[in-house]
Amino acid sequence: MRTSKIIIKASLWSLTILVLIFIFLPSFYLLLISFEPSELAKIPRGFSDFSLRWYIRLFHQERLPNALRQSVIIGLLTAGITSFLSLLSGMSYRKLRKKSYFLGLLILPIFVPGIIMGLSLAVFFRKLVSVHCSMYTVVLGHVLYALPYAAIVTLVSFSGLKESFIEAARDLGANGFRVFKDIIFPLTRGGIFGAALFGFLLSLNEFIRAFFLSGWQETLSMYMFGQMKGGADLSIYALAGFILLVSISLLIIALIYYVFIKKVI
Amino acid sequence: MKFKVLKSDRGIFFFIQLLPPALFVIILGVLPLFSIVIWSFWEPTTYWIKPHLTIAAYYKFFTMERYLTFFKTLRVSLIVTFLALMIGYPIAYFIRKIVSEKYRSVLLFTFIIPFFLSYIVRVFSLRLILGRYGIINNVLLRMGLIFAPLEGLLFSEVAVHIGLLSSYLPFMIFPIVLSLVRVEKSTIEASQDLGATFFQTLIRVIIPLTKPGIFAGCIFVFVSSLGSTVEWDLLGGITEFSTPQMLESLMTALKFPSAFAISTLILAITMGALLIGIKYANIAELFETLE
Numbered sequence A: 001m002r003t004s005k006i007i008i009k010a011s012l013w014s015l016t017i018l019v020l021i022f023i024f025l026p027s028f029y030l031l032l033i034s035f036e037p038s039e040l041a042k043i044p045r046g047f048s049d050f051s052l053r054w055y056i057r058l059f060h061q062e063r064l065p066n067a068l069r070q071s072v073i074i075g076l077l078t079a080g081i082t083s084f085l086s087l088l089s090g091m092s093y094r095k096l097r098k099k100s101y102f103l104g105l106l107i108l109p110i111f112v113p114g115i116i117m118g119l120s121l122a123v124f125f126r127k128l129v130s131v132h133c134s135m136y137t138v139v140l141g142h143v144l145y146a147l148p149y150a151a152i153v154t155l156v157s158f159s160g161l162k163e164s165f166i167e168a169a170r171d172l173g174a175n176g177f178r179v180f181k182d183i184i185f186p187l188t189r190g191g192i193f194g195a196a197l198f199g200f201l202l203s204l205n206e207f208i209r210a211f212f213l214s215g216w217q218e219t220l221s222m223y224m225f226g227q228m229k230g231g232a233d234l235s236i237y238a239l240a241g242f243i244l245l246v247s248i249s250l251l252i253i254a255l256i257y258y259v260f261i262k263k264v265i
Numbered sequence B: 001m002k003f004k005v006l007k008s009d010r011g012i013f014f015f016i017q018l019l020p021p022a023l024f025v026i027i028l029g030v031l032p033l034f035s036i037v038i039w040s041f042w043e044p045t046t047y048w049i050k051p052h053l054t055i056a057a058y059y060k061f062f063t064m065e066r067y068l069t070f071f072k073t074l075r076v077s078l079i080v081t082f083l084a085l086m087i088g089y090p091i092a093y094f095i096r097k098i099v100s101e102k103y104r105s106v107l108l109f110t111f112i113i114p115f116f117l118s119y120i121v122r123v124f125s126l127r128l129i130l131g132r133y134g135i136i137n138n139v140l141l142r143m144g145l146i147f148a149p150l151e152g153l154l155f156s157e158v159a160v161h162i163g164l165l166s167s168y169l170p171f172m173i174f175p176i177v178l179s180l181v182r183v184e185k186s187t188i189e190a191s192q193d194l195g196a197t198f199f200q201t202l203i204r205v206i207i208p209l210t211k212p213g214i215f216a217g218c219i220f221v222f223v224s225s226l227g228s229t230v231e232w233d234l235l236g237g238i239t240e241f242s243t244p245q246m247l248e249s250l251m252t253a254l255k256f257p258s259a260f261a262i263s264t265l266i267l268a269i270t271m272g273a274l275l276i277g278i279k280y281a282n283i284a285e286l287f288e289t290l291e
Helices: A002-033 A053-060 A064-093 A099-111 A114-128 A135-158 A163-171 A176-205 A208-213 A220-230 A235-261 B012-039 B056-063 B066-098 B101-116 B119-130 B135-143 B157-180 B185-193 B198-209 B211-226 B230-235 B243-252 B256-280 B283-290
Strands: none
Touching: A002 A235, A002 B066, A002 B101, A002 B119, A002 B157, A053 A235, A064 A099, A064 A135, A064 A176, A064 A220, A064 B012, A099 A135, A099 B012, A099 B211, A099 B256, A099 B283, A114 A135, A114 A208, A114 B012, A114 B243, A114 B256, A135 A176, A135 A208, A135 B012, A163 A176, A176 A220, A176 A235, A176 B101, A176 B119, A208 A220, A208 B243, A220 A235, A220 B119, A220 B230, A235 B101, A235 B119, B012 B256, B056 B066, B056 B256, B066 B101, B066 B157, B066 B211, B066 B243, B066 B256, B101 B157, B119 B135, B119 B157, B119 B230, B157 B211, B157 B230, B157 B283, B185 B198, B198 B211, B211 B256, B211 B283, B230 B243, B243 B256, B256 B283
């Protein structure tokens, strides 16, 4: 009995670790290759061989700065709108009686394949409301994509908000704005920042919706995808590595914030 | 009917808070889908469509062998969903029921990370593993198991399966972890006290109780695989052609009704799966912790 339990535990540990290797090793390997100075796609021989050659080469790519700027603006707008809508969802969710309908509506976009959402929105904007595709249509598409995840994160943080806190504040004479500023926002801040982070990172890395919804100006993901299909030089690894590093740094900042400041975990 | 949800202490403010997110999803998330379903039955003109009912687009779908591509994509998505369940379930069980509290949050966080990394980069990096000079071929050559690099690893349907699995496996794990929260330790112990072996407990007690998570995870993985282009584009090679790629080319060729008809079929399948999940597996239960 005991040995069988140990065997089960050991095999589950190994399965989990193997899967984590399967998920993370390729990206990590790519990151290492991006620092290789020569023309060969291999890992640098020693630590002294690490070079930023391909990263520097990125500065010479003409279309890249515009794509990067486009993605950052779209990401920030998406983060702002997504966290605002999540906040509103959290605020109204408390008072709703038929909660499951509202929640179902909010998370519905998860169940629509990305390509269908992108395609239907593009046609909707162009033919039904006669709006030309631009940065702003991409933002709307990305908010729709990120909102389900962001709303869930926000609702989790709102579940820690007791109705009695608000009543107490009201009894002490606080008006609606004061209640929000001193009670609701401080208690749900973690979820709202989480929603913004979801919005930014999901938008930055999103491809298929942007492909259908952007006008003439491509996003970073679209630019990168084009380079990958075209078989460019090793600077594609540097570009991919750069995006990985941006995402990882933001995650580390978030981790520090949640673990050491909010003490969530 | 709106007035029924109105409680006495909810003023106009409540609606100001409720309406923006609700209207946002209804107008941008639901309305466009309804439009393309309706438009799939309209007649094509040179640049757009005109309101004239026809099922020509669906007829073409079956006569022009588009259904072959469609069924291939369906098959691949189903296989990936099945593999993800087989791999994801034990991992979810391990995370929720076996590992200690300390490792649990670390593991959960580790499985969240892929959500935040570019899936294009993650799929692209698989080329370095599967390619002619990739890690797998290198290792096999060094071990002397093969004498020439295997060619069929990359740019094949196998590579597409691997890519989809690596992209969407975390989508399977989280719903199952959520549903396992509801399986009490005492329930498992009771089953074992009554003489059930571990596998009997698993099949007759744990799996039925986690049905909502299993269903939700399967729908997530299936829907995501079905609508994914990147894996096919970057790992599938030139000969592999998928439904999403077919949609892209139909849209560029301005064959709107055909593209809408295929989208409608995909939507029908995913929404059907969702309805079955809600009705028979009670997936709404998963989110009850939020209420």
